Structures are given as structure tokens and as C-alpha cells.
Amino acid sequence: MEGTDRLRRLPGIDRLLSDCTELIARYGRQTVTDALRTAVDDAREAVRAGAAAPTSDALIAAAAALIARRRPPALQPVVNATGVVVHTNLGRAPLPEAARDALLAAAGYCDLEYDLATGRRGSRGGRLEPLLCDATGAAAALAVNNAAAALVLVLATLAGGRDVVVSRGELIEIGGSFRLPDIMGASGARLVEVGTTNRTRADDYLAGGGDAAAILTLHPSNYRIVGFVAQPTLTELAGVAAKRGIPLIYDVGSGLLQPSTGALTNEPAVADALRDGADIVLCSGDKLLGGPQAGLLFGRADLVAACRRHPLARAFRLDKLRIAALQATLELHLRDERREVPVWRMLTAHTAGLEQRCRRIVDGLVADGVPAELAEAAALPGGGAAPDATLPGPVVRVDAGRPTDVAMRLRAQRPPIVVRVTAAAIVVDPRTVDENDDDLIVSRLVAAHRASAR
Numbered sequence: 347m348e349g350t351d352r353l354r355r356l357p358g359i360d361r362l363l364s365d366c367t368e369l370i371a372r373y374g375r376q377t378v379t380d381a382l383r384t385a386v387d388d389a390r391e392a393v394r395a396g397a398a399a400p401t402s403d404a405l406i407a408a409a410a411a412l413i414a415r416r417r418p419p420a421l422q423p424v425v426n427a428t429g430v431v432v433h434t435n436l437g438r439a440p441l442p443e444a445a446r447d448a449l450l451a452a453a454g455y456c457d458l459e460y461d462l463a464t465g466r467r468g469s470r471g472g473r474l475e476p477l478l479c480d481a482t483g484a485a486a487a488l489a490v491n492n493a494a495a496a497l498v499l500v501l502a503t504l505a506g507g508r509d510v511v512v513s514r515g516e517l518i519e520i521g522g523s524f525r526l527p528d529i530m531g532a533s534g535a536r537l538v539e540v541g542t543t544n545r546t547r548a549d550d551y552l553a554g555g556g557d558a559a560a561i562l563t564l565h566p567s568n569y570r571i572v573g574f575v576a577q578p579t580l581t582e583l584a585g586v587a588a589k590r591g592i593p594l595i596y597d598v599g600s601g602l603l604q605p606s607t608g609a610l611t612n613e614p615a616v617a618d619a620l621r622d623g624a625d626i627v628l629c630s631g632d633k634l635l636g637g638p639q640a641g642l643l644f645g646r647a648d649l650v651a652a653c654r655r656h657p658l659a660r661a662f663r664l665d666k667l668r669i670a671a672l673q674a675t676l677e678l679h680l681r682d683e684r685r686e687v688p689v690w691r692m693l694t695a696h697t698a699g700l701e702q703r704c705r706r707i708v709d710g711l712v713a714d715g716v717p718a719e720l721a722e723a724a725a726l727p728g729g730g731a732a733p734d735a736t737l738p739g740p741v742v743r744v745d746a747g748r749p750t751d752v753a754m755r756l757r758a759q760r761p762p763i764v765v766r767v768t769a770a771a772i773v774v775d776p777r778t779v780d781e782n783d784d785d786l787i788v789s790r791l792v793a794a795h796r797a798s799a800r
């Protein structure tokens with residue numbers, strides 16, 4: 347057949363559309379039409395190059411594949427069996443039940459900025475700020491979209507167009523391209539580096555940046571410099587800032603409001619930082635606080651008020667869903683019901699309980715012929731918190747013949763199960779798994795192991 351004849355055999359878009367009812371219902375008519383056009387154009391090119399004309403079904407399948415590539419499915423829940431508690435790639439902190447209820451309640455019309463008693467306009471921030479102050483002893487507080495936004499807002503307000511003194515040992519990068527020098531640049535503040543990577547003294551902060559508007563110090567939340575190191579204490583830094591008559595800003599990162607023990611012993615807490623003399627303390631609302639992503643700032647009333655008045659505060663303000671979820675999470679902390687906060691429950695889970703769950707999982711697997719055993723491994727707080735802290739605890743080790751293949755099969759179903767994979771084994775850490783999902787993990791692992799061994 348001549349090329350032009352074969353071209354004529356390609357079906358028209360309207361005819362193809364009439365066979366695409368399901369695709370249209372799922373993605374909309376325009377999207378499907380566009381994808382069919384692309385598929386037909388591609389086919390025309392292939393035919394000109396000598397290929398046979400594809401069938402209608404093949405063209406529709408090609409269009410469906412094009413759409414699927416451009417339009418990923420909605421976010422879906424995942425079973426996190428990795429043992430990384432605040433897992434950045436899996437949505438950081440899983441919200442407490444109360445926070446989930448609160449954000450659903452706020453999803454429709456709600457009294458976000460409306461005073462139900464007077465029928466007049468109410469305050470959006472008034473809901474969170476007293477809670478934030480009560481939980482930390484801060485004089486004033488403000489919540490914005492994330493910790494990066496909080497830092498930009500504070501620097502723009504207190505040091506826009508001026509110098510800010512930072513130790514060379516703290517010019518850090520946090521995941522997701524948060525580079526401190528870039529963040530500072532975006533705020534309009536100029537970075538004045540003092541000290542060296544491993545040693546910075548109080549005197550360096552005293553001398554650096556003659557006309558500086560603030561001193562900034564950061565908790566190096568995802569790394570440690572060890573060995574021949576020096577960094578003044580927060581109290582010493584506060585002394586330097588007072589002598590210079592400029593504020594001390596401290597980004598503690600993780601959202602620990604009050605000091606804690608165990609794996610979190612070395613994590614700086616907001617309450618301690620304020621007591622030790624920081625004028626403004628910043629942290630994240632998820633990570634160790636265990637709520638929705640948010641950036642929190644605490645401290646001197648005049649400085650917080652200035653931040654609240656800055657135009658960027660409007661650009662960074664929280665929406666109703668996160669206000670609702672954060673309020674519910676803070677209330678749990680204030681009522682000492684941290685066991686209702688999944689991040690806290692997981693970080694403080696007892697070894698005995700975890701071991702019992704591991705044994706049940708191992709028994710279930712072994713009964714179905716999967717080589718599994720109890721092992722010891724270290725879970726991680728994760729999410730750029732407590733980098734040198736590990737949470738030793740029992741795990742299930744499965745000696746899968748092809749661990750990456752088994753892991754892929756576990757991810758391919760709903761809900762996907764994400765496990766840790768080592769060179770020779772699959773590791774399931776129950777710490778980050780809801781106990782109700784233990785049986786699902788067993789049955790899926792059995793099926794994946796069988797399919798992989800075939």
C-alpha cells in the first residue's frame with residue numbers, strides 16, 4: 347500500500363473520541379482530545395517513515411499512556427515501614443487524629459476570621475498565638491507557612507538591606523534546596539560570615555559586621571561537626587548581642603517546644619532557647635512538634651509585632667486547614683497528651699511492645715514459608731532532626747532472594763508499603779507502622795515473596 351493510503355487509514359479524532367467514554371469521564375474531554383491528537387500526529391510520522399497504520403485501540407492506548415504520564419494520580423496513603431519517623435519523602439509528620447478531625451471541620455465555611463459572638467470580623471492568628479505562647483513561655487508568637495518562610499520573614503523585618511552575622515560553621519543546607527546563604531539573600535539581608543567551619547568564638551561575633559542588624563545562629567539539624575570544635579553557648583551569644591544592642595535570632599529547626607529526654611536529649615527546645623536569651627526563636631510545626639507543616643516564631647513582643655506587620659507576613663500566612671490542624675496538635679501538647687501525637691508515640695515507643703509485634707510478624711511470615719527473623723536495627727527521628735540520635739529497636743529481617751524486587755512489589759499495591767532494603771534483605775520496622783497494619787504487611791510480604799521467587 348502507498349504511504350498516502352496508509353495515512354488515510356488513520357481514524358479521525360471524533361471517531362476515536364466516541365470510544366473513549368471512560369477516559370473522558372476520568373480526565374475530561376479536552377485532555378483526551380489533545381492526547382489523541384498527539385497520538386495520531388506521532389502515528390502519522392511513523393507511517394510516513396514506513397510503519398503500518400496503528401489500530402484505533404492502539405491509538406487510544408497511546409493517548410491513555412500520554413495522559414497517565416502527565417497526570418499523576420492523587421496523593422495516596424502509604425504504609426511507612428522504614429522506621430524513619432519524620433520521613434520527608436513520605437509527608438513528614440503523620441497528623442494526630444484530632445488534627446485530622448479539625449482540618450475536616452474547617453474544610454467548609456468556618457469562623458476563620460469571624461467573631462461569632464459579635465458577628466464582626468475576628469482575628470485569624472488569635473487562635474494559635476496564645477497556644478504557642480503558653481506552650482513555650484514566649485511573650486509573643488506568630489505562625490507562617492514553613493520554617494524557611496519564618497526565617498525569610500524575620501530577616502526581612504529585622505535586617506532587610508543590612509548585615510546579619512552568621513558563623514561559617516552554620517552556613518548549612520537542609521533538604522529540598524534550603525541553603526542558608528540563598529534564603530538570606532531572598533530576604534534582602536546581607537550575610538557576614540565569622541569564624542571558621544569548625545571553630546567560632548564569642549569574640550568573632552563581637553567584631554564581625556560593624557553595622558550588623560542581628561546575629562543569627564542555627565541548630566545544625568542534619569549534620570554534626572565533631573573533633574576540634576568550638577561554638578559559644580547560647581547564653582554567651584545572647585551576651586554578645588546585648589552588648590552590640592542587636593537581636594539574637596535562633597533557628598532551632600525541629601519544633602521541640604519543651605526539653606525532652608531519650609533520643610531527643612540533645613535537641614534544643616524553644617522554651618530553653620528563649621530562657622537562655624534568644625530574642626527570636628524559629629522552628630518547624632511538623633518535624634518533632636508532629637503537626638502540619640508550618641513555621642513558628644517566638645520571642646520579644648516588639649520584634650514579633652514588627653514581623654506580623656511586614657508585607658511578607660501576608661504572603662506567608664497560614665490557610666484555614668493548617669491553622670485547624672496546628673491548633674489541635676498544640677492542644678494535645680498543652681494537655682500532655684503527646685501519646686496522641688503519632689511522631690511522639692513513635693519516638694517513645696517501648697522496646698517490649700515493638701518486640702512483641704515483630705515476633706507476631708515473624709511468626710506469620712515463617713508459617714507461610716518466608717524466611718524471616720527478629721533483628722536489631724536503629725530507627726531514625728529523620729526530617730532533619732537529631733542527626734546523631736538513633737532509636738535502637740527490634741525489626742523484622744526478611745531474607746528475600748531479591749530484596750529490591752520484593753520491595754517494588756510491595757510498593758505496587760494499594761496502600762503501597764515502603765520498607766527498608768539492604769543488600770541481602772528487606773527490613774520492616776514496626777515503629778512507624780500503625781499496629782492495625784501489621785497483618786497487611788504479613789500477607790503482602792508473603793505474596794510478594796512468592797511472586798518474586800517464581
Ligand SMILES: *Cc1c(COP(=O)(O)O)cnc(C)c1O
Pocket residue numbers: 492493494495520524564565566567568597598599600630631639640641729730731
Ligand atoms: C527543617 C529545617 C528548616 C526548614 O523547615 P521547612 O519547614 O521545611 O521550611 C529550617 N531550619 C532548620 C534548622 C531546619 O531543621
